[in-house]
Every structure is written in C-alpha cells, then in structure tokens.
Amino acid sequence: MLNKGGNRDTTRMLMDRSVSGRVGVITPDLDVPAAPLPDAAYVRESLPLPEVSEPEVVQYFTALSQLNFSIDTHFYPLGSCTMKYNPKINDEVAFLPGFAGIHPQQPAEQSQGALDLLYRLQEFLTEVTGMSATSLATLAGAHGELGGVLMMRAYHLARGDSGRTKMGIPDSAHGTNPASAAMAGFDVVTIPSDADGNTDLDALREIAGDDLAGVMITLPSTLGLFDSHILEVCQVVHECGGLVYGDGANMNALLGRAKLGDLGFDVCHLNLHKTFSTPHGGGGPGAGPVCCGEILAPYLAAPIVERTDGGDYILSEPAESIGKISGFHGNFGVLVRAYTYIRTLGAAGLQSISANAVLNANYIMHELKDIYALPYDRTCMHEVVFSADLQRERGVSGLEVAKRLLDYGFHAPTMYFPLIVHEALMIEPTESETKETLDAFIDALRAIDAEATNEPEMVQHAPHTTPVSRLDEATAARRPVLRWEPAEAAD
Amino acid sequence: MVTNFQSHYIPNTVAEQDELLSAIGLRDIDELFADIPDDYRNPPLELPAPLSELEIQRELGELASRNRPLASGPSFLGAGSYYHFIPSIVKAIMTRGEFLTAYTPYQPEVSQGTLQVIFEFQTMISTLYGMEVANAGMYDGATSVAEAVLMACRVTRRQQVIVADTVSPAYRQVIATYCQAQGITIDITPTDQISGAITEATAGIVAQYPNFYGELDDLKALGEMAHADGALLVVSADPLAMGMLTPPGDFGADIVTGEGQPIGIPPSFGGPYLGLFSCKQQYIRQMPSRLVGRTTDTEGRTGYVLTLQTREQHIRRERATSNICTNEALYALASSIYLAAMGRQGLRQVAELCYHKAHYAADAIGKLNGYSLAQSGTFFQEFVVSCPKPAAEVNRQLMKHNILGGLDVSDRFDNGMLLCVTEMNTRAEIDTLVSALAEIA
Numbered sequence: 001m002l003n004k005g006g007n008r009d010t011t012r013m014l015m016d017r018s019v020s021g022r023v024g025v026i027t028p029d030l031d032v033p034a035a036p037l038p039d040a041a042y043v044r045e046s047l048p049l050p051e052v053s054e055p056e057v058v059q060y061f062t063a064l065s066q067l068n069f070s071i072d073t074h075f076y077p078l079g080s081c082t083m084k085y086n087p088k089i090n091d092e093v094a095f096l097p098g099f100a101g102i103h104p105q106q107p108a109e110q111s112q113g114a115l116d117l118l119y120r121l122q123e124f125l126t127e128v129t130g131m132s133a134t135s136l137a138t139l140a141g142a143h144g145e146l147g148g149v150l151m152m153r154a155y156h157l158a159r160g161d162s163g164r165t166k167m168g169i170p171d172s173a174h175g176t177n178p179a180s181a182a183m184a185g186f187d188v189v190t191i192p193s194d195a196d197g198n199t200d201l202d203a204l205r206e207i208a209g210d211d212l213a214g215v216m217i218t219l220p221s222t223l224g225l226f227d228s229h230i231l232e233v234c235q236v237v238h239e240c241g242g243l244v245y246g247d248g249a250n251m252n253a254l255l256g257r258a259k260l261g262d263l264g265f266d267v268c269h270l271n272l273h274k275t276f277s278t279p280h281g282g283g284g285p286g287a288g289p290v291c292c293g294e295i296l297a298p299y300l301a302a303p304i305v306e307r308t309d310g311g312d313y314i315l316s317e318p319a320e321s322i323g324k325i326s327g328f329h330g331n332f333g334v335l336v337r338a339y340t341y342i343r344t345l346g347a348a349g350l351q352s353i354s355a356n357a358v359l360n361a362n363y364i365m366h367e368l369k370d371i372y373a374l375p376y377d378r379t380c381m382h383e384v385v386f387s388a389d390l391q392r393e394r395g396v397s398g399l400e401v402a403k404r405l406l407d408y409g410f411h412a413p414t415m416y417f418p419l420i421v422h423e424a425l426m427i428e429p430t431e432s433e434t435k436e437t438l439d440a441f442i443d444a445l446r447a448i449d450a451e452a453t454n455e456p457e458m459v460q461h462a463p464h465t466t467p468v469s470r471l472d473e474a475t476a477a478r479r480p481v482l483r484w485e486p487a488e489a490a491d
Numbered sequence: 492m493v494t495n496f497q498s499h500y501i502p503n504t505v506a507e508q509d510e511l512l513s514a515i516g517l518r519d520i521d522e523l524f525a526d527i528p529d530d531y532r533n534p535p536l537e538l539p540a541p542l543s544e545l546e547i548q549r550e551l552g553e554l555a556s557r558n559r560p561l562a563s564g565p566s567f568l569g570a571g572s573y574y575h576f577i578p579s580i581v582k583a584i585m586t587r588g589e590f591l592t593a594y595t596p597y598q599p600e601v602s603q604g605t606l607q608v609i610f611e612f613q614t615m616i617s618t619l620y621g622m623e624v625a626n627a628g629m630y631d632g633a634t635s636v637a638e639a640v641l642m643a644c645r646v647t648r649r650q651q652v653i654v655a656d657t658v659s660p661a662y663r664q665v666i667a668t669y670c671q672a673q674g675i676t677i678d679i680t681p682t683d684q685i686s687g688a689i690t691e692a693t694a695g696i697v698a699q700y701p702n703f704y705g706e707l708d709d710l711k712a713l714g715e716m717a718h719a720d721g722a723l724l725v726v727s728a729d730p731l732a733m734g735m736l737t738p739p740g741d742f743g744a745d746i747v748t749g750e751g752q753p754i755g756i757p758p759s760f761g762g763p764y765l766g767l768f769s770c771k772q773q774y775i776r777q778m779p780s781r782l783v784g785r786t787t788d789t790e791g792r793t794g795y796v797l798t799l800q801t802r803e804q805h806i807r808r809e810r811a812t813s814n815i816c817t818n819e820a821l822y823a824l825a826s827s828i829y830l831a832a833m834g835r836q837g838l839r840q841v842a843e844l845c846y847h848k849a850h851y852a853a854d855a856i857g858k859l860n861g862y863s864l865a866q867s868g869t870f871f872q873e874f875v876v877s878c879p880k881p882a883a884e885v886n887r888q889l890m891k892h893n894i895l896g897g898l899d900v901s902d903r904f905d906n907g908m909l910l911c912v913t914e915m916n917t918r919a920e921i922d923t924l925v926s927a928l929a930e931i932a
Binding site: 010011013014015018022023024025027028030031032033034035037038039041042043044047048049050051052054057058060061062064065066067068069070071072073074076078081083084085086087089091092093094095096097098099100101102103104105106107110111112113114116117124127128130139140141142143145146150153174175176178179180181182183184185186188225226228230231254256257258259262263271273277279280281282283284285286301322323324325326327328329330331332333334336340342343344345346347348349350351352353355356358359360362363366367378379381402403406411412417431432433434435438461463466467468469470471472473475476477480481482483484 | 496497498500501502503507508510511512514515516520522523524525526527528531532533534536537538539540541542544547548550551552553554555556557558559560561562566568570571572574576578580582583584586587588589590591592593594595596598599600601602603604605607608610611613614615617618619621624625627628630631632633634641661662664665667668669671672673674707711733734735736737738741750757758759760761762763764775781782783784785786787788789790792793794795796798799800801803804805806807808809810811813814815816817818819820821822824827828830831832833834835836837838839840841843844846847848850851854869886890895898914917918921
C-alpha cells in the first residue's frame with residue numbers, strides 16, 4: 001500500500017479539510033420569487049457540514065476505497081457469505097433511467113416494465129425453491145427471516161392454535177435466526193447437532209410437541225454439510241403440527257440440485273446478495289425474498305405482483321398478509337440485478353454454479369485436511385469448516401491464521417463460526433475462482449502452518465502489510481468515539 | 492440429468508474441473524451431491540434459456556422502456572420517495588469495485604475505507620439531525636422508524652406507543668408489522684389529541700418532520716408532552732429538509748430516524764434506500780444495527796472498527812437489540828459523498844430551492860378556480876390541494892399532458908392531492924402544471 005500525500009492522505013477527515021467558502025456543487029439560481037421563510041423557530045442557525053471542492057471529494061473517497069479489500073481486488077474465502085464475482089452488466093442495467101429513475105408510487109400503467117420484471121423474478125425464485133409463491137418485499141436475509149417467521153405465527157394463530165410459542169433452531173445456526181424468532185415473539189429452543197453434523201433427531205423429537213411453532217433450518221448447514229436426515233426432520237416437525245423454515249443463505253450449493261419445497265420446507269428466504277451475485281456493497285444493500293408453499297402463501301408480506309386476466313401487472317396484498325414490511329416494493333435495484341443474473345445463466349448455468357462451488361470447496365478440503373483438523377470428515381457442500389486446533393497446539397489461534405492470510409493477499413475466512421466448532425475456519429471459495437487462485441490459497445494456508453511451527457510469534461502479530469495493524473477493539477467499545485469532533489473538543 | 496455449461500462467470504473449464512475431481516479421487520461431479528436423497532436430486536428446473544450479454548441488454552432495455560422515468564416530463568410526485576439532483580461523482584465513486592464488491596467490514600485491517608466512510612456518515616447524519624450519535628444505517632425509512640418504536644419500548648420498558656396520524660401511512664403499516672408479535676399497542680392519534688392520549692404507560696410519541704402531508708408539526712410541544720410522562724419523542728425526519736429546518740434534536744427528540752433516499756439515492760421504484768437512525772448518547776447500548784468507532788492500532792495509528800457489537804445478533808443471538816445484519820452500507824456511502832459534495836452551503840441552497848418553488852406552485856394553484864390549499868400551516872416542499880374532481884381523475888388528465896401529478900390523498904382530504912415540488916422542477920414546468928390544472932377544472 002503506497003502512502004499518499006497532501007489531499008489524498010486519508011488521515012484527515014472531511015471536517016479537517018473544510019475551508020470556509022469552498023463548494024462541491026453549484027446549484028441553479030432560484031427562478032421563482034422567494035417566499036417568506038418559516039417562523040424563525042423552524043429555521044436552523046448552523047449547519048456544520050464540510051466545505052470542500054469537487055476534486056477533493058473525489059480524491060478523498062478514491063483514496064479511501066483503496067484501503068479496502070473487495071471481490072474485484074482480492075479472493076474472499078468467506079464461509080456462508082458467498083463472495084462471488086458480481087457481473088458488471090447487472091449494475092449497468094439497474095442504472096437504466098427506466099429503472100433507477102422511476103417513482104415507486106407512479107401509476108401501474110406507467111411502470112408495467114418494472115412490474116413485469118418483478119413478476120418474472122417471483123416466478124423464477126418460486127421455481128428455484130420448489131415453492132408456490134414469492135414476495136420480494138423483504139430487504140435482506142434477516143428481514144426475510146422476520147417475514148417468514150411472522151407468517152408461521154400468523155398461520156398458527158389463524159387456526160386458533162395459539163399455544164405454539166417455541167421455535168427450534170440448530171446450534172450451528174447464524175445469529176439472525178434466533179434474533180428473528182425473538183422479534184416474532186417466539187422462545188428459542190436450541191437443537192443440537194449429532195456427531196456427523198446432522199440434526200440430532202432424538203433431540204428434535206423431544207421438543208416436537210403442540211407448543212412447537214416450527215424450526216429454522218439452514219441447508220446446507222453452516223457446517224457446509226447437507227443434512228442427511230432432512231426428510232425426517234421435516235416429517236417430525238410436520239407430525240407435531242409445526243412448520244419448517246429454510247434459511248437460504250447457503251443456496252449456492254443447491255441451485256438446480258435440490259428444491260427446498262420438494263424436501264418438505266414450508267417457507268424460506270433467499271439471499272440475492274449471496275447466491276444471485278448482487279454486490280455486497282461493504283454491508284448491503286441485499287435482498288431477502290420469501291418463498292413459500294401453498295398453505296402459507298396467503299400470509300406473505302405485501303405487496304406481491306399479480307398478472308390480471310388482461311395481461312396487466314398490478315401490486316396486490318395477499319388475503320391474510322402479515323402486512324407491509326418495508327416502505328415500498330423491495331430493493332428493486334437489487335432485484336433487477338438478480339433477474340439479469342438468472343436470465344444470463346438459465347437452468348444449466350445455475351446447475352453449473354452449484355457444481356463448481358461444491359467442487360472447489362471439496363478440492364480445498366482435500367488439499368488441506370492433512371494439516372488442518374477437519375471436525376466432520378465427509379463430502380462438504382459449498383464450504384468447508386476446518387478447526388485450527390492443530391495450530392493452536394503450537395500457540396497460533398484460528399484468528400491469527402486468518403489475520404496472517406491478509407498478508408498473503410487473501411481475505412480471512414469466517415472465523416469462530418459455527419459456534420460448535422472449536423477454532424473454526426469456514427472457507428467458501430464459490431464457483432467464480434480459478435484453479436490457480438485456489439492453489440495459491442492452499443499454498444498460503446500450508447505456508448502459514450509452517451510458520452506456526454517456525455516463527456509463531458510473527459503469525460501471532462499478523463497482519464504486517466495492511467494499512468493498519470491489529471486495532472484496539474476493547475477501548476473502542478469501552479470509550480466509544482462514534483463521530484468526528486473538533487480537535488479541541490476531543491482533547 | 493445435468494448438462495455441462497461453460498458460463499463466462501465460471502472460469503474453470505471441464506478439463507480443469509476433471510483435474511480437481513481426480514485430485515479428490517472422484518470421477519463425476521454428481522458424486523459430490525450423493526447426500527441429497529435420490530428422489531430429490533437434480534429436479535427439473537424450468538427457466539428460460541440463457542441469454543448473451545447483448546441479448547440481455549435488449550431485453551432489459553425493452554422492460555425499462557415500458558416505464559415512465561421521472562426525467563421524461565414534469566413530475567410532482569413525492570410522498571416518501573423524492574426526485575432530487577444527484578451529482579455525477581456519487582455514482583462514479585460508489586461503483587468503484589473496491590467499495591461496491593467489498594464485504595461487511597468485519598476484518599478492519601483490510602476495510603478501513605468502508606469503516607472510515609461510515610464514521611464520516613455517522614458524523615454527518617448526527618449533525619443533520621442535531622443528535623449525538625447516528626448508526627451505520629438501516630434498510631429504509633419505514634423499517635428505521637419501526638425499529639425506533641421497538642427501541643423506545645426497550646428503553647422505557649413500556650408497551651404502548653402513540654403515532655401521530657400525520658405519519659406516513661406506509662410507515663404506520665410497517666410499525667404495525669414489526670410490533671404485531673411484541674404485545675405493543677399502537678394508537679394512531681391526531682396531533683392535537685396526543686396530549687390527552689398520553690399516559691404513564693406510553694413508551695413514545697412518533698411524529699414525522701415535515702409530516703407526510705408536508706407540514707411542520709410542533710415537535711417542541713410533542714417533546715415536552717412525552718418527557719412529562721417519561722416517554723420518548725421519536726421523529727422521522729427528511730434529511731434534505733434539514734438543510735434549512737431546525738433539526739429535531741434541537742426540539743428535544745430522543746430518537747431521530749429518516750429515509751436517506753433524498754440525499755444522493757435515485758428513486759429506483761422504491762429501493763434500495765437507506766434507513767437513517769440517530770439518538771441521544773445515553774441510549775446507544777439499545778440501538779439496533781452497526782456502529783463504527785474510532786480507535787488505534789498496535790502502532791498507535793488511528794483506525795476504525797465495528798463496535799458495541801454485543802448489541803448485535805451474531806453475538807447476542809435472541810437477546811440482540813435487532814435481527815438486522817446486512818443493511819445498506821453502499822447507500823450510506825452514496826449519502827456521504829452527496830453530503831460532502833453539497834456541503835454546508837449546497838444543502839441549504841437545495842433545501843431553499845425546494846421550499847421557494849413549492850410555495851410558488853402552491854400560491855398559483857391555490858388561486859385557480861375550483862382548487863384550494865387543504866391546509867394552512869407551514870410546509871416545506873409538499874402540500875395538499877383540494878381539486879374540483881377526484882384526484883385520480885385529475886392525475887389521468889395531467890398524464891395526457893405528460894405531467895406526473897401528486898399522490899391521491901382523498902382518504903383524508905376531499906379530492907385531495909399531495910403535490911411535491913423540488914429543485915428539479917423549473918419555473919416553466921410549474922407553470923405548465925398550473926395551466927394544465929386550470930384546463931382540467
């Protein structure tokens with residue numbers, strides 16, 4: 001990372017650069033008579049925003065961008081995050097004036113193209129998941145979860161079945177699952193995994209009663225495994241009157257290989273910013289459409305798009321909808337990108353994605369399992385979960401292995417997750433990396449293992465080549481500084 | 492049966508895939524999927540055949556052409572999504588791969604760009620709203636105010652909320668959705684009846700500023716009412732209007748949220764947008780979503796990290812302040828670039844352009860035969876007109892002149908139409924609207 005001098009030096013923040021009188025934008029002159037301003041109580045006296053010129057803004061933000069890793073610049077073997085290549089055509093079409101420049105409340109006859117696209121995407125996602133209906137209104141994976149579990153709640157209540165207060169969630173689940181269940185008013189019951197990483201069926205049977213609303217299952221699981229008990233899991237839950245929710249975070253493994261609806265899932269969400277390649281943007285926007293079977297379709301979040309007998313597209317609210325869950329009709333710009341991706345690939349392309357995603361993960365597993373502990377030694381799906389236990393014995397933790405990878409020019413894997421694997425390193429290569437990249441990554445992890453033997457201290461203090469070294473997170477949390485303050489005030 | 496398909500998004504050829512397979516000791520990729528029960532493996536997948544990029548451009552171009560972009564003629568529709576100018580540098584910077592294709596900054600050593608941007612964002616949003624702290628963003632304005640309601644209930648340990656009936660109908664619906672399983676009572680109340688409705692069980696009063704119908708409610712009075720009974724004042728405020736209006740923080744608001752779309756984000760048929768969320772410092776441990784804090788590295792250099800993460804779902808699970816994970820970071824970047832470029836002078840100028848143009852339009856329409864202004868209070872850029880005919884009918888006739896009219900609010904005002912005028916509308920466009928309305932009457 002080359003240092004930058006003068007205005008491109010990022011250590012000075014916007015307010016540090018502010019010079020009274022500099023402007024970044026010229027606005028047009030007022031072309032109507034000025035109206036009297038509101039009562040003085042409503043007019044603000046000061047607006048301490050920065051005063052910087054356009055070149056400074058571009059130079060500062062560009063310099064900041066270069067402090068980031070990104071999928072365009074670095075390999076991201078980040079488990080459960082599916083950091084795959086984000087096609088540029090998808091961004092280009094999302095910015096077409098006929099998409100980016102339309103108002104969400106303009107009359108339906110002036111947005112038929114947009115509604116048609118949404119209708120087609122609903123159909124595609126319904127088909128991919130083997131469900132009956134889809135709502136695109138939810139704006140991220142966790143938002144889809146909230147919508148889905150609220151639907152489960154509404155379904156039980158509509159049947160007068162009001163005693164179903166519990167939601168079963170595996171111990172390997174992502175934290176959003178219990179958090180979403182709690183927002184929908186459920187008490188969370190943890191379901192353990194068995195020795196093979198599958199759902200522990202005996203434990204599931206114990207909680208399967210008339211107080212169980214359902215379970216939330218991630219398939220493949222966050223262990224990167226296809227639960228070989230999945231048909232029994234759905235059966236046990238259904239027999240007690242519960243419903244099965246599918247967390248679609250890991251759908252990259254199953255595209256065209258298995259449909260959640262066929263397997264017995266009642267409702268699921270998809271993460272379009274994972275499986276369907278829409279860019280992650282440093283933490284969003286995403287989109288988390290909810291797909292469900294026939295019995296839950298009346299409860300979907302509003303709105304959904306329908307096609308009238310006359311061939312027009314309209315927004316409508318399902319009969320027993322849980323209600324409106326976002327401001328308008330979903331993250332349209334993200335949905336345009338996902339639609340474009342599916343149209344580019346078709347069924348054969350989607351199947352090729354799952355094939356290569358799973359193949360690449362198994363290749364990495366095979367090439368590293370002699371030196372990194374493998375808690376579940378069986379064929380994995382799109383990701384492999386190692387443990388750094390063997391490195392730990394030499395004083396190097398999973399965190400330190402991951403940080404050292406940054407020096408080799410690779411993003412860290414997901415660490416310490418799932419919680420049930422000690423020193424977990426969760427690696428998801430995706431389908432969009434070359435064999436050369438996979439081999440270089442494997443070589444790096446082998447080299448780090450050697451370093452753990454030969455120079456453990458160096459690994460413990462990694463990274464050494466990044467714009468900043470290890471940051472003091474404890475002080476950041478103990479004495480939070482959450483905004484810029486003038487130098488005098490900060491002292 | 493699965494056929495092989497060489498996609499341009501998947502580099503490894505069949506020959507290379509075979510190399511990987513033989514390294515593993517397998518012969519066929521299908522063997523990797525053996526854990527899927529036989530009867531369920533490789534189901535038929537009915538999707539249209541794949542297209543080349545050239546064909547994609549045509550198909551998406553055709554779909555886009557069946558929509559009417561706001562720029563294609565005079566447009567006066569606001570009501571929660573606004574048509575404002577966006578400097579070209581916003582898109583140029585936000586589409587840089589280093590920002591666009593980065594992950595959530597969980598590895599701060601290689602994410603200082605995103606983290607420092609969010610710190611700038613938190614600074615500028617808290618400044619705009621006159622609040623002490625802002626977070627890294629929420630999904631949109633509607634979900635942001637819904638989360639603020641949940642937070643007000645957590646802070647006060649009370650379960651009843653009063654929502655002014657001048658808050659956006661969509662926001663009210665989303666609040667109801669978020670609260671449906673929490674045992675929280677929502678009372679939709681006219682602003683002049685709130686003082687009589689508030690009790691010791693009230694967690695908060697929710698108002699919008701400017702309100703959904705364009706006017707400025709008396710936030711100071713609402714804040715005093717709330718605080719007298721130990722409740723919080725929650726305000727959803729238009730960030731662009733903060734260029735000229737006194738911020739809610741100055742009126743005593745405890746939580747201020749907003750829709751970030753007006754500051755640098757295109758209307759895009761309703762999303763992606765950006766939820767803004769700020770509050771008083773004393774409540775930060777009850778906030779939802781990510782926060783970025785400043786700290787130092789092992790060599791004493793300043794750096795930024797995600798902080799106070801014990802509030803969040805990946806640590807606290809079912810006891811988290813919210814389930815939110817992925818939010819709208821890219822649009823927090825867009826808004827930050829927008830606010831940096833507009834700056835102190837530019838944001839004030841844009842807000843005043845909207846204000847003066849809207850008042851020019853309202854004056855002219857109010858003088859037309861058959862039309863009148865339905866409200867008499869102070870407004871910013873939106874106002875309700877009572878039309879001589881149903882608003883839907885007026886809108887249909889306006890569209891014959893290629894004018895996009897306002898939102899039909901006849902559920903609240905007789906033949907009411909909520910019009911919005913921004914800096915995008917020239918005097919000529921406003922005059923065209925006025926003469927078209929005169930003709931329709």
